[in-house]
Amino acid sequence: MVTGSKSVHIHEIRQTVVIQSLIGKVFGTGEVERLMEENRLLYERHSRLSEYLRRKTNQLLVLLGTLPFRADELQDERLLELDPIGTIADAFVQILEHEKSLKERLKISHDEIRAILSSVETGILVLDAEMKVLLCNRRVVDMFGTSEQALLGRTCRDVICSEGVKGIDCTFDRILETKRLCHQHDWQQNNCHFEVTGVPIKNRLGDITHVVLAYTDITERVETERRLREREQMYFEVFESLEDMIQCVLPNGSLLFANRSWKAALGYSDDERDGLKVWNVIAPAHRSACMETFRQVLEGKVMDDVQTCFFSKDGREIEVSGRISCSFSNGKPLATLGIFRPIERQNHGAGQDA
């Protein structure tokens, strides 16, 4: 017994045979054979076209990053209905349009970055992972006395660090090692001082693809700081050599500085002085007057002829006279400076003069 699709198939074969027999009777056997050959050729052509369509569609699908069709996926008629090549072609049009728009935006961004790089006073180098210079600005060219042509495509080690800075002194090496932003406060090259900041640029996998180095020339600042330190040392030595008692007091009363004569007269060491407030070294009977003087000095008054009485570590009272003034920054008091001489010594000196 035959059922279902099998019986339909048998029925179709019977129909074909009957039709062939009828055509044979009407047009002759030769015509039947010709039609059958034509039919076979048409079928072959259709198969080739379907196979070509499927092959080209698969090629485009793989290009889009997806899987090709499985052999049994979609019947030929359904595949034609979907118009895969037309659909993918339209998608590619959109991809290309988007690429074009991105390219225009990138061009604008690139021009903006170039303009920013040209306008800043910081020297900037963009390096690839091999340390080769991809981009540099005018300032970095001026800083290192080179040219853009000399920098581009070469390693900064070759062009800038001619003596071959490596390891911990090389910002690039440190970034590759730590994979993090790196800051060098005082990097020296050819008697110049630079503050160098290096920033890594990473890809999706976290690998460093580029490094941006920013150089700020701090030579002038370093030189100014050196001169200030020298001047500070000079003043320190002058104060230390004077016989007058000199003290610097912060607005909160802490003793910032006291010279050798002050420490010798009152019997305190530097460590002990650090924990003292100015009223700790004033004789109790003079403290309230001293506080009032201190307040007025902090308000900007210069006290030219102050008389007070110090109180030494071993309990002695030392009467002094002197001058107190205050230095200010942006209207705020920084520290008072007091210069005192024991009255006893002044009298003694006056006696000698007499």
Place this chain on the structure above:
Amino acid sequence: MDGAESTKQSEKLDGLHRLDVRGVTCPTTLLLVLKEVNRLKGPLRDGTVRLELLLDSHDSTVTLPEVLGNMGYSITFGRVEDGYRIEVGAYS
């Protein structure tokens, strides 16, 4: 059953077009989605419509966002009870 035949008709709900391709595997899913995105190109680009895709093919969750992103659309991806939901909109 041919995968594409199980695709439900796309629906339109207040500026949100919905294409349900659950039951369809990749790459047929991709072709059906691309066909719909091509059809809605203008309104999708100017932001007057968004396209909601419902799918359950895991492979497509990788391919679709990448291809649609390359075409310049914004993608919002989420999971739903019986598969995945991808919302396609204008790139801001």
